[in-house]
Every structure is written in structure tokens, then in C-alpha cells.
Amino acid sequence: MEFPEELKYTEEHEWVMIEDDIVTVGITDFAQDSLGDVVFVELPEVGAMLEAGKSFGVVESVKAVSDVYSPVSGEVVEINEDLPDTPELINTSAYEDGWMIKIRLSDTAELDDLLDADAYQAFVDEQG
Amino acid sequence: MRVGTSGLQLNEKLIFEHSDPGRRGYSLPALDVRVATLPPELVRTEVPGFPEVSEVDVVRHFTRLSTWNYGVDSGFYPLGSCTMKYNPKVNETAARIPGLAGCHPYTPETLSQGALGLMYGLQTALAEISGFSAVTLQPAAGAHGELAGMLMIRAWHEAKGNKRRKVLIPDTAHGTNPATAALCGYDVVPIASGGSGVLTAETVASFMNDDVAALMVTNPNTLGLFESDIVKICDIVHAGGGLVYCDGANLNALMGIARPGDLGIDAMHFNLHKTFATPHGGGGPGSGPVGVAEKLIPYLPKPMVVKNDQGYGLDFDRPQSIGRLRSFYGNFGIMVRAWAYILTMGGSGLKQASEMAVLNANYIRARLEPVYNLPHKHRSLHEVVFNDANLANDCHTLDVAKRLIDYGYHPPTIYFPLVVKGAIMIEPTETESMETLDEFCDAMLAIARESQENPDLLHAAPTITRVQRLDETAAARQPCLCWNPADFV
Amino acid sequence: MRYIPHTEEDVRQMLAAIGVTSIADLFAEIPAESRLDRPLALPAPLSESELLRDLQSLAAQNATASSQLSFLGGGAYNHFIPSVIDQLISRSEFYTAYTPYQPEISQGTLQAVFEYQTLICQLTGMEVSNASMYDGASACAEAVLMAARATKRKQILLAASLHPEYRETVTTYCQYLGMELIDVPTASSGRIDAAALAGLLGKETAAVVVGYPNFFGIIEELEPIAAAAHVAGALLVTAVAEPIALGLLKSPGELGADIVIGEGQSFGMPVSFGGPGVGFFAAREKLVRSMPGRLIGATRDKNGKRGFVLTLATREQHIRREKATSNICSNQGMCALMASMYLTLLGKNGIREVAQQNLSKATYARSAIAALPGFRLPYSAPMFNEFVVEVEGDVVALLTRLEGQGILGGISLARFWPGMHNRFLVCVTEQHRRQDIDALVAALKGGAA
Known part of the structure; x- marks a missing residue:
């Protein structure tokens, strides 16, 4: 199980990469492993306004569905156009090719609520 | 003797792949009136893709397909929560009697007294078995019955001006329960069942408030346990201004022993295709009558079958009714089968069925408990839920299920209820003999041994079926839901 | 009782193995005051011959198309x-099976229903069909709810010439979901009043629902209705209560319908006092994830052999629970099989x-x-x-x-x-x-x- 140091995390198992006011969001290695083979991904449209903690999309395997929650508030500026046709990218490359959306942050203070890699790993270990 | 073996298996194409222009499988009398035509802009030239095959092609096709299936008539089918009991053959004959199968639903009441009388008899018998004041036969299946019941509960609240928003549902419930509550415009509040697997009165009391419209319970619950606090639970919900719906999927444990209507339940559906021996048909048709307490009678769907001075009739004049849930009056052909079953069994036979169903489940429990993990220890009723916690070598519930196929059995329900990780839910029903149960338990124990000694046997299973484990991921990633020659080269 | 195989000796041995002394012990968890303290008041058991005689005499009180x-x-x-249908559906490997949860031993049901889905698509001009619904009326209600999900709108325009029991069923399903149902009058031709429809269609309209043929037997002109609905951003739902008509009429799909539902009883099933028949439900491919009911898809087994499985199940109640596209579980599988046999024979x-x-x-x-x-x-x-x-x-x-x-x-x-x-x-x-x-x-x- 990988927990890249440069990323931030949520307790809902999303990862966040921060570059100035743009954050990239995906689901973690732990999340994809729990779900199994991902068969479908539902993403918001570019331009959609997201609220921190609210669901923005769905990831499905054959026998499970998981809502994906926005770690921050802001506007969707880009979505991963490859995911609808190749949802398996989430399994094969959760932290790179399997990214889901990019959000322009509206409140940088929300970043303070995110976990760092060590804290997230501890959270996952606790979950068993 | 091991039941599962290999033999000659026949491959069979899709019917479309048999098609040959000019073949026909039908006959019609010569047209004895002038050919009428429609304006050409309304008419199609053909149904593209429809097959052209002979009668022999059709008979071989479906006969071969049937041999790829496993039914209750093939062997033991301990699918938990589904009550796969034997489907008596006389019931099939009954449903095909021309005067029953051939009666049109809009036949005048005076000329359909037999059909209406049968329905009246069945609803009266179901009311007696369950302890409810009235029964509607209209719902087509269990989930449809849930919808009827929960709409009635909502209508009762609305009539009182109650704006309650929430429905309490234990986490052991069938998925249909929360889906139904949502369809009635309610928000679902899940209740954790806790370690014992049984819902306590204290737990329900802690969730009960002015915003709760109803509690949906299953009794016995999906762990096969009787909700022993049910009377207290009903009192608490009623005192809080709510009503109690019961999912009657597991009524096969209670016939002649306890009646949900006597326990304080306000509405419950029956699954005629479980408890009353009508066949499951590879997915349906079922029938999901609903029994209700006195207070919900005004809200029953319409029409209701009633007895009046002229005999039997249909009552449409029900101003507070939730309305109709489907066309006509229900799956009448299934009602005929269930009525035939009740008449054959009588009250004493139904009680015996429940007793033997519970005996069988407890016998399986006694034989398998030394080897398979049993998460909930309360006395089981009609079904027992184990899991895969005792298995080693990366062998899981799915592997046990698939290996059972090689032994000649339909697997139990697996991975349900969700509260038991790796659940193996076994419901034997009363129609299985001790000999069958012993053979099945021997197979389960042999599989547990194999998981120690040769786990590959489990991981590779099933191996003697016509197809082996199928790629469900590929099926979901690139759905192919309809035959298209280009996809099938 | 001939359906219960236990001998007294079996019962004795089984109780001993369980470690209890009586059947009553098995019900110890049911409090005494909750138990029924009398026998069920039901008639005494009947033999097979008595049962059939009783049912024959009930049947004789009914009029049928043979007697009148x-x-x-x-x-x-x-x-x-055709005689073939009853002979083939009497294969008990079909009718005594459950829903095909274990695909390796359910390929007969799975392939047959895949063929059913295909036949329904061909007949309706749609791209996807589910494995069946209860009947035409409940399928109509589910189509209305699906249209509302797909368009995120709440207003439904229903042709007044829609089967009145379909109309009532839609009302029942929608009553607590904040939907607005509006009737569109019938013109003197018997078709939907196109001018009235144009006046009612708006930004809130999720769907227009018309019968094809309608309840009066009239063949609607679907193309302009579809066009008007689409301009307003609404879907056209076509309800087919008499699907034999689709053997001759242009398919609703060819004329612009988005969802086609109907009743399949005409395809090889007796009228049976109104049920069981089979609700069919077909739609455009882009709507598939919003569809209710089971879907069967083609795939391969681990050796590359063609096979069929239940698929896209994450839409359904057993996985998505309160967020499912429908609460339906049991459908009318056996009747779908009968429809397949009928359509295959006719070709x-x-x-x-x-x-x-x-x-x-x-x-x-x-x-x-x-x-x-x-x-x-x-x-x-x-x-x-x-x-x-x-x-x-x-x-x-x-x-x-x-x-x-x-x-x-x-x-x-x-x-x-x-x-x-x-x-x-x-x-x-x-x-x-x-x-x-x-x-x-x-x-x-x-x-x-």
C-alpha cells in the first residue's frame, strides 16, 4: 500500500495534490484496493461548483459503489477525460493516471483540515 | 455418493445464430377477411434482426439451455432468504386449468365468480395465517408489497397531518427495504443490529422520535433469529407515533406458531413464491400480498376483492386508498398455485412445514458448527448464517460456494446479510430429507478439509460446469446487453 | 404430508444431533405470550384429486374465450x-430456478434472457432492454421516475388516452415524490392533442408519455411528439399495451422515443385474470445507468468461452439500497422466457x-x-x-x-x-x-x- 509523502489525504480516502490554487483529487491506493476492479467512474462537469465534504462523483466496482467527496470547495477546472473509457486507471495508477478532477480552490484555509501521509496511514491502519 | 459429476454437455448458439431466411416456426389460419392496410408512413418493413427458425430449432434450443440450469428439481438449493422449497406439480396443473388461465380480467363480475372467489379465499387464509385484519393480493412481488405497505403507512400519517420524514431500518435488512422507503419519499436511518444480531427494545427507543414515521423489520431476521423484543419494539414505536412494517420474507419459520399481526406489526408482505411454494421461475413472477392491521384498511390499494350479497365483487369505491400499484388485480396465476398449496397442506400441514424447516436449519447448524464459524449464537429458526473466518490458505466464502457447485449443490446465499463479513447463509426448507442434509453437510465438511489440504481445488472451482468462473469485470466495463453480430465473431 | 420427507425416526435423530428433546425447544426464543395458542383455522388438507375437483368447479364459474x-x-x-411454449416452460430446470446469482449453473436462464433483451430491443428500436418488470403499468411508473432522474425535472405530461390503469399506477408511484402529473387531452382523431401538448411542454417537463397504440386502439404519430418533447429537453416515453402491433408499426425508437415500456402478455401468455404477464422496459444506451431492474450481459469465462452474467448491478437495491434506481428485486423472468419463445417461433x-x-x-x-x-x-x-x-x-x-x-x-x-x-x-x-x-x-x- 502506497502513501506518497507529497500528497494530502482525507478520511474519506481521497488524495489531494496542491499546486498554487489548483488541487488535483483522486482516490487512494487503499480505497481502490478495497473496492476491487473499478468498472465505472462518474465525474462532475467542468465549471461545476463543489462544496467541501459533499459528494462530487461515484466510483463503482462490480459489487460496490463509493461516493467520492470533495476535499475542498471550489470550481471544477478540469476532469480526467480518460476515466470514463478506462476506469481501470484508478486500479493501476491511483495517484497518477487515475486522477479524477482538478479544482480551483475558493478557500485555502480548508487545506489545513487535510491529513498528511503519516496521519492518513495511521488512520488506515486503525481501520484495520 | 457425490452428487456432482460430469457428463455429456451440449453447446448451443444464440437463437439469432441459428437463423436462416425462409425458415418458420409458426402456423396461422388463412386470412378470411380482406387485407387491411395502414398509411405507409406508419408501417415498418421488418423487425430487423428477428430470427427465422423452425419449430425443431426452437425446441432443441430451449431444451439445451434448460440443461445448463440448476433448479429445485435438480437438487438441494439452500439459498438463504429465498425459501427454495419444492414446487408441487399439482399447483402447475391447477394454474393451467382453462377456466382459470383463460379468464379475462375485464370479464363481468357475474361471469368471473370462480376467480374472485379464489382470491377471496386466499386473502382470507393469509389473514388467518398472519393475524392481520385484511389482505390485498395486488402486489406482484415482495418489493412491490413493501411499496404498498409503506405507501399505506405514509397515507395514514398524511391523513393525520403528520409530516414525519424518517424510517428506521436495521442494517441486517434486505436492500429492498431502504429502496422502498426512499420510493415513498422517506429518509432512511440505519440501525446497527449490535453483537447479538437481535434488535433490542432499548436500541429502538434510542432512535425513536417525532420525526420517525416507521420502523421496517424482518422477523425472523436475515440472520435467522427471532426478534424476541418485537412486542416491546412495536409498543415503543406506536407510543412514539410511528408504525411498524415487517418484511415477511421469512414467514416460513412461523406458520401456525406465531402471527405477526398478533405481535403488534401494522403491515407485512407475504412472498407467495417463498413461503407458499410457488416457483421462482428464474427470477419471477412472484406475488407479494400485504396484510394490514385494522387502522390501515382504508388505505389498501384498489380494487379490493369483497364478498357481497351477489357473491364476490371488486370494490373500487375506496376514497382513501393509495391507488393501484399495477394493472388488474395481481399475479393471479401465482395466487392459484398458492391457494392450491394451502388447500393441500391445511393448517396442520403449514405448521408442520415451519417446524421441519426450523428443524432442518438447526440440524445443519449442529453438523457444521464444529468447523465453520458461527458469528451469532442465538437459537436459529429457519436459516443459519456462517462465515469464512475459520478458513485458511486464502480460501473465502466465494470459493466455498463455487466448490459446492462441483459437489452438485446450488450454493447458499453469500455475502448477505452485510453485517456478517463473508456470510454463508443456509436455508434448507422443510422439503429436504435428513439424507439430503447429511450429504450436503458432508460436502461442506469435505470442502473445509480441502481448503487445508488442497486449496487450489476451491480457487479453481467450479471445474465440471459448462462454463467456469466468468469475467464480471469485463461485462461491467464494456456492457454488451444485446446481441449484435459484430460483437460475436 | 407428501412434500415433507421426515419420518418420526428422522426427527428423533435430528433432535438428538441438535441436542434438544422436542420440536418446541427449537422455538424457545419466541416468548410464550407471542405464540399462537390454537390451531390455524383453515380447511383440512385435501388430496390431489379433491383439490383438482374443487378448482375445476371454481373454474367452471368463469367465462373464457373458449366458453364465450x-x-x-x-x-x-x-x-x-403455440403448444411448444407450455411444453418448454414445463422444463423445471427453468421454472424451479431462482434469479441467476450463480452464473456457472444458470447459463440457461441467462442466455435466454439475453435473447429476450435482444428481441425487445429489435422490436422497440431501442439499444438496451432490462430483464423484465412486473407488468406494463408498473414499468410505465418506473419509466416516469427514470425520466425524472435523467432530466432532473419533475413534471410529467401524460396523454389522456394512456391506459387508465397505467395512469393510476403512475399516480400511485409518484404521490410522495414531489412530481407534477398533467393530462394532455385527446383530439377528435383519437390521437393526442398536439396543440395542447405544445402549450404544456416547458422547461420543467421531464417526459411525455403516450400509448402506442393508445388505449382507444389508435396509432399515434410519434415523430412530431418526440420532436416537440426533445426541443423542450424532455424525453418521450412510449407505452405499448398491445405489442403485437410492433410487428407491423414503425418502432418507437425509429420515431424518436427515448424509453419504450409495455406489457408482453400478448407474447405467448394466457390472460390469467390479469397476471402474470411481463413488463418490458427498453431505453437508449445513454440512459442505461439510470435504468431499473436487472440486466444481463455477455462476457467470457476464464477459458475464453462465451457466457452471460447479471451486470451493472450497482444500480440495484441490494447494492445501492436507498439510492437504487428502483426497489424491484423479483421480476417476471418466466414470463420473459415465454415471450422469447413466442417471438422466436414467430420470427x-x-x-x-x-x-x-x-x-x-x-x-x-x-x-x-x-x-x-x-x-x-x-x-x-x-x-x-x-x-x-x-x-x-x-x-x-x-x-x-x-x-x-x-x-x-x-x-x-x-x-x-x-x-x-x-x-x-x-x-x-x-x-x-x-x-x-x-x-x-x-x-x-x-x-x-
Whole structure:
């Protein structure tokens, strides 16, 4: 199980990469492993306004569905156009090719609520 | 003797792949009136893709397909929560009697007294078995019955001006329960069942408030346990201004022993295709009558079958009714089968069925408990839920299920209820003999041994079926839901 | 009891193995005060011969199309059922199986229903079909809810000529979901009033629902309805209560429909006092994730052999629970199998020929009745195998007089619309010989008096 140091995390198992006011969001290695083979991904449209903690999309395997929650508030500026046709990218490359959306942050203070890699790993270990 | 073996298996194409222009499988009398035509802009030239095959092609096709299936008539089918009991053959004959199968639903009441009388008899018998004041036969299946019941509960609240928003549902419930509550415009509040697997009165009391419209319970619950606090639970919900719906999927444990209507339940559906021996048909048709307490009678769907001075009739004049849930009056052909079953069994036979169903489940429990993990220890009723916690070598519930196929059995329900990780839910029903149960338990124990000694046997299973484990991921990633020659080269 | 195999000795041994002394011990968790303290008040058990005699005598109290000359339709139709169907569905590997949860031992059901889905797609002109719903009416209600999900709108326009029981079912399903249901009037042709529809369509409209043919037997012009709906951003839902018509009529898909639902009882199932039949449900591929019900898809096994599985199950209640697209679990699988067998036997030529016979015979009957003094046809648009007749005087009295002559002449529309007390609906199928139609016409002569 990988927990890249440069990323931030949520307790809902999303990862966040921060570059100035743009954050990239995906689901973690732990999340994809729990779900199994991902068969479908539902993403918001570019331009959609997201609220921190609210669901923005769905990831499905054959026998499970998981809502994906926005770690921050802001506007969707880009979505991963490859995911609808190749949802398996989430399994094969959760932290790179399997990214889901990019959000322009509206409140940088929300970043303070995110976990760092060590804290997230501890959270996952606790979950068993 | 091991039941599962290999033999000659026949491959069979899709019917479309048999098609040959000019073949026909039908006959019609010569047209004895002038050919009428429609304006050409309304008419199609053909149904593209429809097959052209002979009668022999059709008979071989479906006969071969049937041999790829496993039914209750093939062997033991301990699918938990589904009550796969034997489907008596006389019931099939009954449903095909021309005067029953051939009666049109809009036949005048005076000329359909037999059909209406049968329905009246069945609803009266179901009311007696369950302890409810009235029964509607209209719902087509269990989930449809849930919808009827929960709409009635909502209508009762609305009539009182109650704006309650929430429905309490234990986490052991069938998925249909929360889906139904949502369809009635309610928000679902899940209740954790806790370690014992049984819902306590204290737990329900802690969730009960002015915003709760109803509690949906299953009794016995999906762990096969009787909700022993049910009377207290009903009192608490009623005192809080709510009503109690019961999912009657597991009524096969209670016939002649306890009646949900006597326990304080306000509405419950029956699954005629479980408890009353009508066949499951590879997915349906079922029938999901609903029994209700006195207070919900005004809200029953319409029409209701009633007895009046002229005999039997249909009552449409029900101003507070939730309305109709489907066309006509229900799956009448299934009602005929269930009525035939009740008449054959009588009250004493139904009680015996429940007793033997519970005996069988407890016998399986006694034989398998030394080897398979049993998460909930309360006395089981009609079904027992184990899991895969005792298995080693990366062998899981799915592997046990698939290996059972090689032994000649339909697997139990697996991975349900969700509260038991790796659940193996076994419901034997009363129609299985001790000999069958012993053979099945021997197979389960042999599989547990194999998981120690040769786990590959489990991981590779099933191996003697016509197809082996199928790629469900590929099926979901690139759905192919309809035959298209280009996809099938 | 012949369905319960236990001997007294078996019971004794089993109780011993469990470690209890009596059957009553097994029910110890049920508090004594919760138990029933008397036998069930039900009749004593019947033998097989007694049972059949009782049921035969009930059956003898019912009129059928064999005992009377019947022209009843209205959503349940008397078509010929080839002998092959009952022989094949009596294969108990089909009818005693459950839902195909274990694909390795359910390929018979799975492949047959995959073929059913394909036949329904071909017939309706749609891209995806589910594995069946309860009936046409509940499928219609589910289609309305799906349209609302897909468009995120809440207003539904329902043709007043939609089967009234479908209309009522939609109302029942929608009553607590904040939906707005609006009826669109019928024009004098018997078709939907296009001007009224145009006036009602708006930014809130999720779907327009029309019968095809409609309840009056009239063939709607779907193309302009679809176009108008689409301009407003709404979907066209087409409800087909008599699907034999699709053997002859252009498919709803070709004419722009987005969801096509209907009742499949005409395809090889007896009328059976209204059920079981089968609701079919088909739609455009882009809507598939919003569909209710089970779907079967093709795939391969681990050796590369073709096989079929239940798929896209994350839409369904057992996984998505309160967020599922529907609460449906059991469907009408056996009836879907019967429909497959019927459509396969008829094939490309048979479905057209049987539809043509229905049209021709109904047209013959319609002309002959229209020529009778005191009778008129209120609607002018083309019909399929049903038509509305208007009579001077009381329809109920007329139909009662016909009953006395062994004829079920049709369905009084006052049953559904009290204002239509002088109209009735006549259905003619391939089962009627010319002399049967002539007998109806002769009996009608003289009218209600």
C-alpha cells in the first residue's frame, strides 16, 4: 500500500495534490484496493461548483459503489477525460493516471483540515 | 455418493445464430377477411434482426439451455432468504386449468365468480395465517408489497397531518427495504443490529422520535433469529407515533406458531413464491400480498376483492386508498398455485412445514458448527448464517460456494446479510430429507478439509460446469446487453 | 404430508444431533405470550384429486374465450399460444430456478434472457432492454421516475388516452415524490392533442408519455411528439399495451422515443385474470445507468468461452439500497422466457403476419359495426386491433344483452370515464374467425334497446 509523502489525504480516502490554487483529487491506493476492479467512474462537469465534504462523483466496482467527496470547495477546472473509457486507471495508477478532477480552490484555509501521509496511514491502519 | 459429476454437455448458439431466411416456426389460419392496410408512413418493413427458425430449432434450443440450469428439481438449493422449497406439480396443473388461465380480467363480475372467489379465499387464509385484519393480493412481488405497505403507512400519517420524514431500518435488512422507503419519499436511518444480531427494545427507543414515521423489520431476521423484543419494539414505536412494517420474507419459520399481526406489526408482505411454494421461475413472477392491521384498511390499494350479497365483487369505491400499484388485480396465476398449496397442506400441514424447516436449519447448524464459524449464537429458526473466518490458505466464502457447485449443490446465499463479513447463509426448507442434509453437510465438511489440504481445488472451482468462473469485470466495463453480430465473431 | 420427507425416526435423530428433546425447544426464543395458542383455522388438507375437483368447479364459474365469444382487450389480449411454449416452460430446470446469482449453473436462464433483451430491443428500436418488470403499468411508473432522474425535472405530461390503469399506477408511484402529473387531452382523431401538448411542454417537463397504440386502439404519430418533447429537453416515453402491433408499426425508437415500456402478455401468455404477464422496459444506451431492474450481459469465462452474467448491478437495491434506481428485486423472468419463445417461433415473418391479421380482422369488424344504424365511430385516426364504438343508449344494457347470447362484446369505457357511458372498446385478434365477427355484428344490430 502506497502513501506518497507529497500528497494530502482525507478520511474519506481521497488524495489531494496542491499546486498554487489548483488541487488535483483522486482516490487512494487503499480505497481502490478495497473496492476491487473499478468498472465505472462518474465525474462532475467542468465549471461545476463543489462544496467541501459533499459528494462530487461515484466510483463503482462490480459489487460496490463509493461516493467520492470533495476535499475542498471550489470550481471544477478540469476532469480526467480518460476515466470514463478506462476506469481501470484508478486500479493501476491511483495517484497518477487515475486522477479524477482538478479544482480551483475558493478557500485555502480548508487545506489545513487535510491529513498528511503519516496521519492518513495511521488512520488506515486503525481501520484495520 | 457425490452428487456432482460430469457428463455429456451440449453447446448451443444464440437463437439469432441459428437463423436462416425462409425458415418458420409458426402456423396461422388463412386470412378470411380482406387485407387491411395502414398509411405507409406508419408501417415498418421488418423487425430487423428477428430470427427465422423452425419449430425443431426452437425446441432443441430451449431444451439445451434448460440443461445448463440448476433448479429445485435438480437438487438441494439452500439459498438463504429465498425459501427454495419444492414446487408441487399439482399447483402447475391447477394454474393451467382453462377456466382459470383463460379468464379475462375485464370479464363481468357475474361471469368471473370462480376467480374472485379464489382470491377471496386466499386473502382470507393469509389473514388467518398472519393475524392481520385484511389482505390485498395486488402486489406482484415482495418489493412491490413493501411499496404498498409503506405507501399505506405514509397515507395514514398524511391523513393525520403528520409530516414525519424518517424510517428506521436495521442494517441486517434486505436492500429492498431502504429502496422502498426512499420510493415513498422517506429518509432512511440505519440501525446497527449490535453483537447479538437481535434488535433490542432499548436500541429502538434510542432512535425513536417525532420525526420517525416507521420502523421496517424482518422477523425472523436475515440472520435467522427471532426478534424476541418485537412486542416491546412495536409498543415503543406506536407510543412514539410511528408504525411498524415487517418484511415477511421469512414467514416460513412461523406458520401456525406465531402471527405477526398478533405481535403488534401494522403491515407485512407475504412472498407467495417463498413461503407458499410457488416457483421462482428464474427470477419471477412472484406475488407479494400485504396484510394490514385494522387502522390501515382504508388505505389498501384498489380494487379490493369483497364478498357481497351477489357473491364476490371488486370494490373500487375506496376514497382513501393509495391507488393501484399495477394493472388488474395481481399475479393471479401465482395466487392459484398458492391457494392450491394451502388447500393441500391445511393448517396442520403449514405448521408442520415451519417446524421441519426450523428443524432442518438447526440440524445443519449442529453438523457444521464444529468447523465453520458461527458469528451469532442465538437459537436459529429457519436459516443459519456462517462465515469464512475459520478458513485458511486464502480460501473465502466465494470459493466455498463455487466448490459446492462441483459437489452438485446450488450454493447458499453469500455475502448477505452485510453485517456478517463473508456470510454463508443456509436455508434448507422443510422439503429436504435428513439424507439430503447429511450429504450436503458432508460436502461442506469435505470442502473445509480441502481448503487445508488442497486449496487450489476451491480457487479453481467450479471445474465440471459448462462454463467456469466468468469475467464480471469485463461485462461491467464494456456492457454488451444485446446481441449484435459484430460483437460475436 | 407428501412434500415433507421426515419420518418420526428422522426427527428423533435430528433432535438428538441438535441436542434438544422436542420440536418446541427449537422455538424457545419466541416468548410464550407471542405464540399462537390454537390451531390455524383453515380447511383440512385435501388430496390431489379433491383439490383438482374443487378448482375445476371454481373454474367452471368463469367465462373464457373458449366458453364465450369474447371481444375483450384493453391491456390483456387473447392471442393463440403455440403448444411448444407450455411444453418448454414445463422444463423445471427453468421454472424451479431462482434469479441467476450463480452464473456457472444458470447459463440457461441467462442466455435466454439475453435473447429476450435482444428481441425487445429489435422490436422497440431501442439499444438496451432490462430483464423484465412486473407488468406494463408498473414499468410505465418506473419509466416516469427514470425520466425524472435523467432530466432532473419533475413534471410529467401524460396523454389522456394512456391506459387508465397505467395512469393510476403512475399516480400511485409518484404521490410522495414531489412530481407534477398533467393530462394532455385527446383530439377528435383519437390521437393526442398536439396543440395542447405544445402549450404544456416547458422547461420543467421531464417526459411525455403516450400509448402506442393508445388505449382507444389508435396509432399515434410519434415523430412530431418526440420532436416537440426533445426541443423542450424532455424525453418521450412510449407505452405499448398491445405489442403485437410492433410487428407491423414503425418502432418507437425509429420515431424518436427515448424509453419504450409495455406489457408482453400478448407474447405467448394466457390472460390469467390479469397476471402474470411481463413488463418490458427498453431505453437508449445513454440512459442505461439510470435504468431499473436487472440486466444481463455477455462476457467470457476464464477459458475464453462465451457466457452471460447479471451486470451493472450497482444500480440495484441490494447494492445501492436507498439510492437504487428502483426497489424491484423479483421480476417476471418466466414470463420473459415465454415471450422469447413466442417471438422466436414467430420470427421475422410470423410477427408481421400475426399483426397483419389482427389489423385486417379488426378493420373488418370496425367497418361492419360502423355500418349498423345507431352506431358510430368517434375517432377517425388509424387503429390497430381495437376501436371505440359509440352507441345511442346505454352501453351497459347493450353488453348485458350480448352476455345473454354468449358474447362478451367489449369493455364499457364508463368503467374508467363515467362521462363515456355510451362508448365501448372492441378488440379483435387473429383468434376471431370471420363468422365470429359476423355473429358480434348480428348481435349488436338493434342497439341498446
